[in-house]
Amino acid sequence: MRRNKRSDGTSPTDEEIDALDAHWRAANYLAVGQIYLMDNPLLRKPLEPEHIKPRLLGHWGTSPGLNLVHTHLNRVVRNRGLDAMCVWGPGHGGPAVLANSWLEGSYSEVYPDVSRDEEGMTRLFRQFSFPGGVPSHVAPETPGSIHEGGELGYSLAHAYGAALDNPDLLVACVIGDGEAETGPLAASWHANKFLDPVHDGAVLPILHLNGYKIANPTVLARLPEAELDELLRGYGHEPLHVTGDDPRQVHRAMAAAMDTALDRIRDVQREARDGGPAERPRWPVIVLRTPKGWTGPAEVDGLPVEGTWRSHQVPLPGVRENAEHRAQLEAWLRSYRPEELFGDDGAPSARVLACVPDGERRLGATPHANGGLLRRDLPVPPLERFAVPVEEPGATRHEPTGVLGDLLEAVMDATADRRDFRLVGPDETASNRLQAVYGASGKAWQEPLLKTDEHLDRHGRVMEILSEHICQGWLEGYLLTGRHGLFSCYEAFVHIVDSMVNQHIKWLRTSRALPWRAPIASLNYLLTSHVWRQDHNGFSHQDPGFVDHVLNKSPEVVRVYLPPDANTLLSVADHALRSRDYVNVIVAGKQPCFDWLSLDEARAHCARGAGVWEWAGTEDGTREPDVVLACAGDVPTQEVLAAASLLRRHLPDLAVRVVNVVDMTRLMPHEEHPHGMTDGEYDALFTTDRPVIFGYHGYPWLVHRLAYRRAGHANLHVRGYKEMGTTTTPFDMVVRNDLDRYRLVMDVIDRVPGLGVRAVGVRQAMADARTRHHSWIREHGTDMPEVADWTWTGSGARRADAP
């Protein structure tokens, strides 16, 4: 954080308190105005029904607290010359953050029609919760925000992600006491065990206890204060309390708490950066306890409102029809003394703006909250350094994620000084075979070290915590502030962040439509330890459905890749790491897998996204194939190629085409996804009338859902995971789900007409092989040698792939 020349902790004079209060009142006025008014914004006339919006859909409860925080952040940012941003956690905080952005001018800079005058104020009010306008939550449309206040739970993880590798940045984070009850938020408190006071910035959590959610008191607000302090100390924080409902007293207390917190942060960072002892510091947290709906109506229709859950939404619901409510609203608005706050033109007065910092220091204008402005292209080294040599398909095997690990190590290394790349994962980097990265960076860790520890590093950029939520939150915060990263995760458990990825995709979809938001690096998932290789973990670890989940979302944003081998994984990862504004889902295996394509072939194949593997089929080019064997995913590719090999041997006259799909969205109509094939392209690959036997990595019906409009859809027969999971061998998994080579050959025989009597014998041989498998596995507990040792040789199987 930048150091200030003057004493950092000067307490404010009465005049400064007046100015802070004026700013706060102005923000409160604007928040109420947004909820209620569509005209007469400065109350130059008595309030009439036609000034009131026909649908009252905003939320007041949290606004005065957020306005207080913003006002006081303005003060310290300005006084101390800080680089700062704020993550606004509470739900429905839109009115407050929009009000502050409009006051400081950052709003009008990105939305010039919402100017900082009476006309702009009218627009500001009208657009709020209005059709086609802005939502009641802090959202991508809100300048200065990297966090949507709708779902709740991720503010603190986002704040930590933003602070990583931003040593000069203060990230304030307002946590509502509702949000604080969620699991992800509760776990995020421990993120301070991973924050490096040397290379990372500071996070200042501000726990706002206004006491209520929608309809209930909150758990933390009703804790005895001593118990709350124990909790926060147990989280590794030193609590600073600000409590009250008298504005001037609260302003003084808040200013003092802010100064104490920032002095403490400055000292911690100075000491760490001057080479002080590497002990984890006790970071400050501010506990702000003010009434919900503070300064709003104390009572409505005889029921208490201010300071209760009843102020959560619209405290006065009937203002358009009910004159008494309308009078109460007018009195409420006038209680802020708007005539002191806004000039004749409607612009905020100089006193209101006295605390507001300048230029990019304004919270609504910081480039950190529009991270694409700061993003630099990631230095991804040439893939040639990492590619595995492939002279013929299937002659060698590698662990694809292990090969990717070498590339990631190089990226880590190339960003050692820039520090703008992080790898996150729930304790699984090595389990997922990416351990090569430790050659370039250890794992972030600020707790005590033991002699037996390996790869832990106070300055590490690999982030491991056993929480997919925190991993995702960190990475989102990191990307949204202009950096790069990758999340490696067990395939089944990435569902833990289904809802988080929803929100991130929605964020990107909305951001892409905002010209002032610069593109950020894509959110890249490596899903491995996948459904087909959970031999010992069994059913609980078998779920390939994240792809289905993501493909429901905005096609502008989502990309799904299933590279079938090491070099295709490199090519896909290279593309993903360079890309912007996407969510890339890459599913790849960590077990040894046949190398099918050389790097050049892999690049060409990935560029097409789907293509014929001529070397694997038996077409002669003179006619349409008799059958298409398609595959997507490493295990299905192996089984399909083994099936092709069996067909080549046993039914050599059959013209078999093998198609491999890397990019699942290629299957979609091109009107529905930018990567979708035209019907002509699709038909050229899959034909319009030949049987297509498709071996797919996940739930088979996903392929139907993508391809149902295609001409050949009626001939499409998909095999995949159909929830037949258990603890067993790799080959037994494909047998149980009818994705094995023998079943695929039987599928071909069942679907290609006119194969004749020879096929009957082949079909029986395949069925016999499956029976043999069942007996073998029951006896030995391992796969039969004919599948365990099978290798591809192009013109057949190298060794016993009987029958």
Place this chain on the structure above:
Amino acid sequence: MRRNKRSDGTSPTDEEIDALDAHWRAANYLAVGQIYLMDNPLLRKPLEPEHIKPRLLGHWGTSPGLNLVHTHLNRVVRNRGLDAMCVWGPGHGGPAVLANSWLEGSYSEVYPDVSRDEEGMTRLFRQFSFPGGVPSHVAPETPGSIHEGGELGYSLAHAYGAALDNPDLLVACVIGDGEAETGPLAASWHANKFLDPVHDGAVLPILHLNGYKIANPTVLARLPEAELDELLRGYGHEPLHVTGDDPRQVHRAMAAAMDTALDRIRDVQREARDGGPAERPRWPVIVLRTPKGWTGPAEVDGLPVEGTWRSHQVPLPGVRENAEHRAQLEAWLRSYRPEELFGDDGAPSARVLACVPDGERRLGATPHANGGLLRRDLPVPPLERFAVPVEEPGATRHEPTGVLGDLLEAVMDATADRRDFRLVGPDETASNRLQAVYGASGKAWQEPLLKTDEHLDRHGRVMEILSEHICQGWLEGYLLTGRHGLFSCYEAFVHIVDSMVNQHIKWLRTSRALPWRAPIASLNYLLTSHVWRQDHNGFSHQDPGFVDHVLNKSPEVVRVYLPPDANTLLSVADHALRSRDYVNVIVAGKQPCFDWLSLDEARAHCARGAGVWEWAGTEDGTREPDVVLACAGDVPTQEVLAAASLLRRHLPDLAVRVVNVVDMTRLMPHEEHPHGMTDGEYDALFTTDRPVIFGYHGYPWLVHRLAYRRAGHANLHVRGYKEMGTTTTPFDMVVRNDLDRYRLVMDVIDRVPGLGVRAVGVRQAMADARTRHHSWIREHGTDMPEVADWTWTGSGARRADAP
């Protein structure tokens, strides 16, 4: 909890310690044996390669700690005559819990072929992590378990769910320090704010700090002890520490900690039940700090293993090939002195069994962990009391969830004494219009009460916390121990528990195949505040994809209902509340909605799951209809009926059939889902060759995924939510997603051949109506009167439904 006659806290004699240690050693021996051996289980011969499993896939690290806990739970259960169960949180705890169940005999009772002798021990060893055998996690197959140890995060919430309304039950819960890093677990600590010491049992968390996850130290194990104590006190607990690596010392400390904890629990409950002050007690927590892989190999190949993450899985990986490793394994196994522990027949010795309780008090035999044994049918009152009168379709409106609230109130009331029904939700019971339940039960709350509070009740059975994870975890624990409940949730945010519901469905699928597991009550979701009515919350609150997620899962378990009005919701809810072993997803609106069906009609319609609404169409019965208008969900039903009304007016010669689908799985082939229609049934409803315009509540491609095999699939055209979300009016939402009445009429005109010139004019009128909508909404911010005030009248629209 039952009281014991003798002093509860007698500390064990040396002889008792010897016996406890013998039990622990026996369990450790059996855990190691399961990981490694397939023969020679009692080491009667020197260990040879052929005794070793070909694939070593188990996990050792957590087992000695779990065995210690089980041994000492045995002791207190036996000494105090407790009713107890344990939730085993740590991953890969299978070997330990299976070992203990086999020792106490409960295993052989449910799996007689795994007898308590040498032959059974061989089977116990061989089946572990073996194809078709048992997984390395605690799982449904494990007697005494309600919790799968695979995904991690939910143990403590499950434990609280089990304790609710079980006043005499002690629920111990072992929390691994890996799991403790997850969000759901971190949030679960605060569940003690909802535990009623009068009507609920006790939860005894045992935080096991063995220091490591798969590959990293854990956050909590490396906290300074004082900071950890602050954290646990902040969670509302009093920590009791058990630390060490000397078995006898640890046995003494553990016995003392257990006694102290149980004395404290007894005192708390006695005081509360004797009418003591209603202050939330400080419940005990045991912090058990023992080495990971304790008693295993200290070093392997020169690297430290015991006490490090290297003992997580298989400490000696090469025992089949490597004679040195094999010798180390043999020495390790013999270090437990099996000859003292097992008799000649292989059965555990009397000393080993000295601490084991009898009968149903054994942790592996408690009926609470096989809750179906205790489950009683839920007293659901006759629906006639709650049904809304419907004399003609569409003449009145009700809030469906409000009507359901009356039914739930009656269920709450009917279970007031039994206390076996709970309603859970994230602070949204009233927001979801279910507030009638407060007439029969308040909301559980153990924190201080204020005068302004409403419906909070120390003994309440409505559970609200702002965490979908905790809600789900509570309910799962409650159902798995034999009770009933319903989870009401905003539709978009139920994705937060995607991964939890995966695991619960997997649990039910597996349990249904185990004859000894009795069926439990279904997990019922009410998803409301749905995608079409998030007017002010906007895009972040709009997601109907949970249905897609659930429908990927085992069809034996999943059911999805979209009742279109209040009476159908009652009928569906009645069925769901009475059902067993399902996950029922019910999507219903909370906004006023037309009443289409009387109760009798609703029952008949829901029994069919899908059917023709003759009164809404214009078929004359003499021929196939020209077009089928299908609908599923309340908003699509309204729009489809409005479209039918427009067609009746403007194209009266068109034979329109209206089909409503309540049960989405009816669309699936009957081979794939027990509710699936035969092709004959499907064709009779939807025809094989007529255009079907289907208005669906969620993502339109879901309908294709369900129906792609049907004869008429090529004619199926589905409208639904296509991620065109924003802050806007209800009608604008359907327009943006092309699900509005005008678009549906245009779809009909575009797809029915030969409609002639008149249809051209009608189509233009529809397009004009959409244009008028766009202008109106931009100007007024509300829906046009012609849609806002539209009502159905059977033979047309009652008032202006122009054009």
